[in-house]
Amino acid sequence: FSDWDDIPPSSALEVISEEEAVQIIAEPLLPLQSSTLRDYVDHSETLTKLVHLGVDLSQVEKRQKAGQLLLTLDFEKDVKKILLFLKDVGVEDNQLGPFLTKNPYILGEDLEALETRVAYLKSKKFGKSEIAQMVSRAPYLLLFSVERLDNRLGFFKNELGLSVKKTKDLVIRLPRLLTGKIEPVKENLQVCQIELGFQHNEIQQIVCKTPKILTASKKRLKQTFDYLHNIMGIPHHMLTRFPQVFNSKLLRIRERHMFLAFLGRAQYDPAQPSYISLDQLVSLPDEVFCTEIAKASMQDFENFLKTL
Numbered sequence: 001f002s003d004w005d006d007i008p009p010s011s012a013l014e015v016i017s018e019e020e021a022v023q024i025i026a027e028p029l030l031p032l033q034s035s036t037l038r039d040y041v042d043h044s045e046t047l048t049k050l051v052h053l054g055v056d057l058s059q060v061e062k063r064q065k066a067g068q069l070l071l072t073l074d075f076e077k078d079v080k081k082i083l084l085f086l087k088d089v090g091v092e093d094n095q096l097g098p099f100l101t102k103n104p105y106i107l108g109e110d111l112e113a114l115e116t117r118v119a120y121l122k123s124k125k126f127g128k129s130e131i132a133q134m135v136s137r138a139p140y141l142l143l144f145s146v147e148r149l150d151n152r153l154g155f156f157k158n159e160l161g162l163s164v165k166k167t168k169d170l171v172i173r174l175p176r177l178l179t180g181k182i183e184p185v186k187e188n189l190q191v192c193q194i195e196l197g198f199q200h201n202e203i204q205q206i207v208c209k210t211p212k213i214l215t216a217s218k219k220r221l222k223q224t225f226d227y228l229h230n231i232m233g234i235p236h237h238m239l240t241r242f243p244q245v246f247n248s249k250l251l252r253i254r255e256r257h258m259f260l261a262f263l264g265r266a267q268y269d270p271a272q273p274s275y276i277s278l279d280q281l282v283s284l285p286d287e288v289f290c291t292e293i294a295k296a297s298m299q300d301f302e303n304f305l306k307t308l
Contacts, residue, residue, distance in 0.1 A: 037061050037070065046075040053083075054097020055104070066104040073107055082107050085114055089142075090132020103139035113145075120146045124153065125164075130172050138175035152178045159189065160204055174211035185214045188221065196225045198236055206243040213246055224250050232257055234268055234278065242278035256281055256289060259304050263294055 037057040040047055047070060051057065061067040073079055083096060086106075091099050100107065106114070121131050135141050141149075156177065157167040171177050177185070192198045192213070198206065206213055213221070224246055228234045239245065245253070260266040260276065267274045268281075280293055290301050 037067050046073050049075050056101045059101045060104045069108045114142050117142050134175035138179045140179045191218050202240040205240050210243040245278045248282040
């Protein structure tokens with residue numbers, strides 16, 4: 001979902017020039033002209049230890065100002081306490097390297113501010129393992145202020161008319177909803193309601209079952225809906241029951257539907273004896289789909305696909 005990238009908040013990007021960075025770690029003299037963090041590793045205990053932890057410096061230096069930030073930090077004074085904090089939050093030892101590769105900025109954050117944000121999540125009745133899961137899956141989560149997190153939870157609760165519990169379940173399953181841009185989410189909700197014609201209560205059910213719909217590409221959503229509804233004749237209430245179908249590739253849906261139609265088996269009405277659910281249509285592996293649903297061999301399916 002390219003239009004749905006986590007954006008680190010600006011406070012984490014403390015601007016610091018190369019010269020300042022070099023002065024702070026004045027001895028031994030650093031290779032000044034270097035464009036890669038690798039060249040600094042021998043001179044910096046902090047970088048050496050981060051590499052041992054599994055931090056990928058080649059990825060870190062692609063992130064704006066992250067390289068300079070790391071060069072200003074003292075491992076014992078600045079980094080250690082953040083590592084202990086992350087472990088306490090529930091980030092596993094073997095995940096610390098990958099986590100800091102994605103979010104090096106957290107090493108420059110104020111520890112108290114980080115603890116306040118975790119305390120806020122606990123006050124909202126998120127359990128320890130749920131917070132650990134959210135932080136691991138959305139590494140930028142703890143860079144955001146309590147106000148921001150509160151506004152975001154409020155947005156999903158009010159916009160979708162969800163209970164507190166359902167709002168929590170939603171962001172536990174897709175914590176990027178708290179860190180990504182809100183505009184694409186609003187647009188997708190509009191698309192579901194206005195262009196695809198789902199009722200408010202249907203959208204609630206769809207989002208709770210398949211949160212990814214909120215961040216999916218609008219174009220893909222529309223194309224998939226158009227095929228399912230207008231070509232295959234699936235009514236809204238059936239799509240509401242099996243919204244995971246929207247996570248499937250349209251090509252897969254189309255190929256399987258056309259094969260079933262060719263065999264005279266494309267029956268998606270639950271009132272009929274030969275009913276095939278959308279779940280069976282998309283989630284089964286090809287082998288099982290052929291033998292159990294299409295009552296045909298893989299060879300038949302492959303031969304059919306060549307005719308398309």
